[in-house]
Amino acid sequence: MTSSRYDVAIVGGGVAGLAAASALAETGKRVVVLEARGELGGRATAFVDRETGELVDNGQHVLFGCYHETFAFLRRVGAEANVFVQPALEVPYLDANARRSVLKCPRLPSPLHLLGAILRWDALPWADRLRALRLAAPLLRARRNSMDAAPPHETVSQWLTRYGQQGRLREWLWEPLAVAALNQSPSEAAAAPFVRVLALMFGAERTDASLVLPATPLHQMYAWPARRYIESRGGLVRTHALARIRVAGDRVAGIDVRGEPVDAMAVIAAVPWFALPQLVTGDTTLLDRTLDAASRMPAKPIVTVNLWYDRPVMDDGFVGLPGRAMQWVFDKRQAFGERASHLSLVSSGADALVGMETDALVALAAREVAGAIPGARDAQLRHGTVIREKRATFSLAPGAPPRPPVETPVNGLFLAGDWIDTGLPGTIESAALAGHRAARTLSRAFSSPEP
Ligand SMILES: Cc1cc2nc3c(=O)[nH]c(=O)nc-3n(C[C@H](O)[C@H](O)[C@H](O)COP(=O)(O)OP(=O)(O)OC[C@H]3O[C@@H](n4cnc5c(N)ncnc54)[C@H](O)[C@@H]3O)c2cc1C
Incomplete structure (x- = not known):
């Protein structure tokens, strides 16, 4: 049981929650971040591959130079050097005949x-x-x-x-x-x-169009630096902290982690759309429209196949594979240095692939690599894994349920996350923007300095 009093509790330790928490900590607020899982990062994180012991991203993330809110967040927490920014956009492609061309x-x-x-x-x-x-x-x-x-x-x-x-x-x-x-x-x-x-x-x-690639596994890229930053300013970041927010009409009646109360004057719910209905309990009448929209939002999958060959096979750090099931292949060895030796193949909008068996997906990815990269044809595939992120993002189809603002009709309760109405797709930038917007709106509501 903790007796600490916080200015703000932030539920969710992904990009949105950590951007909001670090922005508030910067203005002197005492914050507590409550993350349900054992590791920070949410949908942009990494984990250890059991067979090789290597850190593997839950899916390759690519940012753009125009992700200004993301860069503000990275700068604040001292993590700007953890990404590689192309000096100008440069994208190599390999066509069906392995012919290389470059958009530069x-x-x-x-x-x-x-x-x-x-x-x-x-x-x-x-x-x-x-x-x-x-x-x-x-x-x-x-x-x-x-x-x-x-x-x-x-x-x-x-x-x-x-x-x-x-x-x-x-x-x-x-x-x-x-x-x-x-x-x-x-x-x-x-x-x-x-x-x-x-x-x-x-x-x-010019760099607004540049691709930006993480140079470290995802959680180390931004989540760990954010944690250090928040804790260095008197805040606390808790993992294994599944939270609930109790609402009573137009006010927050309490926040708890598995029954243990968390004392905070305001709360930002920085969880994905699909987690919000379980997070808030009690008399939620004023939130009904938001909760209803959140529970009706369809999700879209991303499939990632990681392949370990017995030798390096790629000359480029990444290549576009137009017309293939896997649209991009990344050489994580080139991105992470000695720490990695695998290729990551990405299939976005992967409705057709997400139900396939692991062996079939690994074989498909290996075929596409061999077709595109001559160096892979003689190499031996040692190990292959598949990550299916079934709820990677929300659907952006016309007529999809409305995305909410950061303000709610409940005093002291604010929302953040990539699915907030930022106008942007479900991306790191939308999450950072929503986190910063929630921090600013909350500060204004409590008449304190704005981040
Ligand atoms: C495979 C994959 C590839 C992607 N590629 C790209 C890309 O290339 N470029 C890009 O910009 N974006 C990409 N995205 C999207 C990007 O990852 C997300 O938009 C972003 O990470 C969302 O951040 P968030 O903080 O809004 O939500 P999340 O990352 O989902 O964070 C929310 C956190 O809340 C926690 N939580 C939920 N309920 C509770 C609770 N009750 N108590 C405590 N904690 C709780 C969750 O555990 C989670 O850690 C990709 C996503 C995936 C899955």
Whole structure:
């Protein structure tokens, strides 16, 4: 039983919870983070592979240079050096005949560098390259006003067709980018969040379009530094702390961890949409609409296959595999150095793959690697594992239940998480933005300095 009094309790030790907690700690608030699992990081974490002893991410995460809220969070907790930022966007691809091509930004100011990259990309016929110019006007519009991105009923496919994007440009660039950013088929997902991501990539800085890769296993990249930061400012981060929030009408009646009370003046629920209905109990009438929307939000899966070969097989740190079931392959040896020796293959929007047997998925991934990377054909596959994240993100299909704001009608209760109404898809950036927004809104409500 703890007698400590905290200013704010934050339930959930993922990106959103740790971004909120560190922002509040920065302004002098005494915070306690309550995380149900034994490790921090939530959907962006890592664990030990039993056979090799290596740390394995629960799924490769790729960030963009335009993830400004994420960078603010990483800077605050001293973790900026744990990611590698490309000096300018550079994406190698291998086609079905193992022919390599590179989408690479020339030395031009943004957004001309992106257009220049497409115009110089020799994997595309000239007619396709020129079609990209038709997106300049809608993206500049969305950059000026993110609410002007696309009508709510329009899907990514419909939006791409409306602006004449077809052929290889669409199959190799826009659709894989949409699947990676939205984790959903372009024919299903709403266009607006995708257009917002594109508009951010076409931002003022050249590096806004750059890919950003974690240089350490995910929990070490941000969660451990965040924990150190919070605890160095008098806060506490608890794992194995499954929390409940008791609500009585318009106020929080109590917070507890397995029955043990936690004394805090306010609480941020930074849990995923599917965990919120179990987190809040009591008279939740004022939250009914939010809880109902949360329980109706469909989830979208990501499948990751990790392969250990008897030797290094890749020259690039990562490669796009257009037209394959696994859209990207990453060489974790190149990302993590001596600590890793596996390849990670990612299939986003993986509804068709998530039900497959492990052996079949490993065989499929190994076939796709051998088809694309000649160096893998003579190499021996030593070990393969599959991670199925069935609830990796929420569906962005038009007509999906509304995403809530950070404020709730219950005094002292705030929400955070990637599924909050940030306008962005379910990403690290949406989670960091929601965490920061919750911290700011809470501070304003309690008339204390804002982060
Ligand atoms: C395989 C995979 C690949 C992805 N790839 C990318 C990518 O490339 N780029 C990108 O930007 N995003 C990617 N994402 C999405 C990204 O991981 C999420 O958007 C982000 O991590 C969500 O953070 P969060 O803090 O909102 O939620 P979570 O990470 O889900 O954190 C919530 C935490 O709350 C805890 N919790 C729940 N209930 C309770 C309770 N009652 N008490 C205490 N704790 C509780 C959970 O255990 C969890 O740790 C990917 C996700 C997955 C799964």
